[in-house]
Amino acid sequence: MNETVINEKEKPYPPEKTTELDVTSAALPKAAVLSKRKRNKGGKTENLMGYLFISPWIVGLLFLMAGPLLFSLYVSFTDYNITSQMNFVGLDNYKRMFTEDNLFWTSLWNTLYFVIFSVPLTTAGAVFVALLLNQKIPGMKIFRTIYYLPAVLSGVAVYFLWMHLLSPSTGLVNTILDWFGINGPAWLFDPEWTKPSLILMKLWSVGGGMLLYLARLQGVSPALYEAADLDGANAFQKFFHITLPMLTPIIFFDIITSTIFSFQIFQEAYVMIQGGDLSSSGGLEGGPANSLLFYNLHMWNNAFKIFNMGYASAMAWFLFFIIMILTVFHLKFSNKWVHYDGGDKK
């Protein structure tokens, strides 16, 4: 990502001016000079055309991103309920969030739990699968299709499928555990196992991330391995000194995006919540013992169940803050472990 941006910057802007007397342009064929002159004359129109082409995105940026962000910052200091009231309440929403709302902390903890386990597990899983699929074995194309397939499936159907697979008595997972004499847990009904259930479901679609790693692995120059062979390196040394460093840029990118993504877990919990006592959360769904009350579900309940828009906006901004801190943290520490060396060069 960075590379391309930097390359763009190196190109001088605006393009060098050429005059009629310029020796080089005089030497050029007439047509080329014409086109060059035309473009220079059109500097202003060129600017206008540029803005025109990107205008749909600019409109989106203003009305779907920047505007809403600023508006929600303002709303977070009010008691807005979308219909009648919008009084300025100062920092009340933030104060309530940190000091009075126990469910806020529950939801933050649930979300952190999910992020801390699912991000490293899915990343490691994707790398492992990519390494397997990078071997030269006949029929590899079929395996790649099979491993990628679960990643394209998403939505309610997948959640229902996993609710069925994890059903405590008749589900497939517990049936198979039974064959090995293991008494399977109640999964989505047991507060201890609800989050592991969702992580298990995420691992099923690990093939989505795998493709990025596979593409990178296929770009690693065989010369590197041949050189390592000559030096008598064993398989582990080759993995830790060649393969893994080559993958670090992708791992880095994968961790950043999947952290942001996992922090926003919502649909899975919303659909897969079964049972649970609604009285403990004021009639709002949070799963067994609120174990599936993720940050965004809590925000959703506040915004769209009880229309506490001010409070939900404060939560949204705090989420934004956490994610920015995490991203900056990732970027800061990336140079400690991410290798940006290209394929053949060292």
Add this chain to the structure above:
Amino acid sequence: MNNEVKFYQTRRFKTKTKNTLVLAILILGSIVLLIPLWWMISTSLKTPAEIAQHPPSLIPESFQFSNYFEAWQTGAFTRWGLNTLFISVIATIGHVFVNSFVAYGFAKIKFKGRNALFVILLATMLIPAFVTLVPQYIIFSKLGWVNTYLPLIAPAFLGSAFYIFLLRQFMLTIPDELSEAAIMDGASHFKIWWHIMLPLTKPALIIVALFAFNAAWNDLLGPLLYLNDENLYTLQLGLQTFKGNVQVQWHYLMAMSFTVMLPTLILFFIFQRHFIEGANLSSGTKG
């Protein structure tokens, strides 16, 4: 005699053992990954009595294809299916043309502030969608757009950072000489985009179309937020109501889940090469 290499020390033997091991793991993994799907189909064809059996049977005793017809009748699935198709197709058209249009601006036109704006575009990819969800809802509801498809369709015509990024990277690989020749002939940027760029970036456009269609087809959040009228429901929303209506009738639930998944599955098998290329395209540019 000491110099003789034992058969298990030869390179050929080592590679063979390694390949056998990898193959075994891959086959085992494939079974683990495919079993859920097969289980879904199997359950969808069972009778309720057979589903309640313990231990469960792996293959249905008799194939109850009627489950599909009966489940289809429990809700307005025909209508929901057409609604979903309508939204998905319009959103896909928007994504393909608008993102390509914007990407052309970023890739092929030199204008003031282009690099700064492109950095902003990249930065917006890091903003979590949920942060803008609440204010967007307020805006759309003030516009009177709740219970219409506009909140689901309009954003597709205002560009999407990831697709713009993807298409721009693809366009940068196309040499400028082509468009320069066209400019000499007096062609405008519109014409170059329409007549040269669109055809040349077809592989990338197919990828965007596939991803966009899939995302719209499987979207639950948008419909859940903006659609209250049951006549306007999408399949995801209709399927979701199944959870409350039917006292966990797994044979119906699995039949409908599989049906809703089917278009995605079919698209995947037809265009699997493109799906995989899509991932390569986005990774190749990130290194």
